[in-house]
Amino acid sequence: MKTILIIDDEAEIRELLTIYLTNHGYTVLEAGNGKEALSVWQEEQVDLVIADIMMPEMDGFELLKQLRQESQIPFLFISAKSDDMDKIAGLQLGADDYVGKPFNPLEVVSRVQALFRRIDAFARQEREDQDVLEIGDVKLDLSSCLLYKSGVAKELTSYEFKILALLMGHAGRVFTKAHIYERVWGEDYIGDDNLIMVYISKLREKLEDNPRKPAYLITIRGLGYRFEKG
Known part of the structure; x- marks a missing residue:
């Protein structure tokens, strides 16, 4: 069972995503800002991160920078910031996907499933490559x-x-x-x-x-x- 960490300063957003992701078989952890998220990250096994950009204490960009120093965990931004430059900045920092607010929660679930499928396919290919010598x-x-x-x-x-x-x-x-x-x-x-x-x-x-x-x-x-x- 995959564990997803949702980070957003709006409790309603966290609750909505938690309901949908839990219904699709995921375990969900929550944090209200980037600083709190780092504490959760250090204590729990997390398989994917969903984070807002604009948050108090530590925003999503800074959180992603810190996580990328030690992990390539799948990272999905959700944000009301609609400027294309913000999307580009997030992707250049290492985010894997981006969904704008307001969003359909089923779209977020679909994006999460797609990220996990790509990761699983890549892992399978790596295992297969290690098991085969081909010249x-x-x-x-x-x-x-x-x-x-x-x-x-x-x-x-x-x-x-x-x-x-x-x-x-x-x-x-x-x-x-x-x-x-x-x-x-x-x-x-x-x-x-x-x-x-x-x-x-x-x-x-x-x-x-x-x-x-x-x-x-x-x-x-x-x-x-x-x-x-x-």
């Missing part, structure tokens, strides 16, 4: 341990996967056979070059269009292997 038409799914070549899934053995994850995760870097062995097998290298060569050959069969002329898994003579950056 050219070669994609390695780190969660399923599957290799995809031009969209076609190819099974990998555990050691094939570990070697490919190492090389793709450090694309452009040359790894000696000793480095690969010690990182993948977790043991001191005993000079068995054939073992690494066999696995490299198997990987090339799965990811190269022409294994005899590899475009991705490159041999650096006298040194080791490198996965091309693409």
Whole structure:
């Protein structure tokens, strides 16, 4: 359940928004000005801020400046100030959206839902990016341990996967056979070059269009292997 902090010196505005946001499943906290809001912020877990601009003690602009020093929390301004320069100023300070007063409370709810959808989508994409290594038409799914070549899934053995994850995760870097062995097998290298060569050959069969002329898994003579950056 997401928690929203509403900051406005008009109690009626806070009450109205609280009713609508609560009815849509949100937990709501309230503050009457920016200074009071900072106290709430320090004590509570807040997922989104809705704030007026013109408030006593500390206005919305100053509140946003202080919050942005330590957080990128979603921030929505609601304000009776209709000057476009005020809207621009708020957005340039780091606000994510702006709604003018008087407003339809359902519009505010919709804006809040849209902000959360964008944040959730971005977070999902970041997680997916962390779970996938992709170079050219070669994609390695780190969660399923599957290799995809031009969209076609190819099974990998555990050691094939570990070697490919190492090389793709450090694309452009040359790894000696000793480095690969010690990182993948977790043991001191005993000079068995054939073992690494066999696995490299198997990987090339799965990811190269022409294994005899590899475009991705490159041999650096006298040194080791490198996965091309693409």
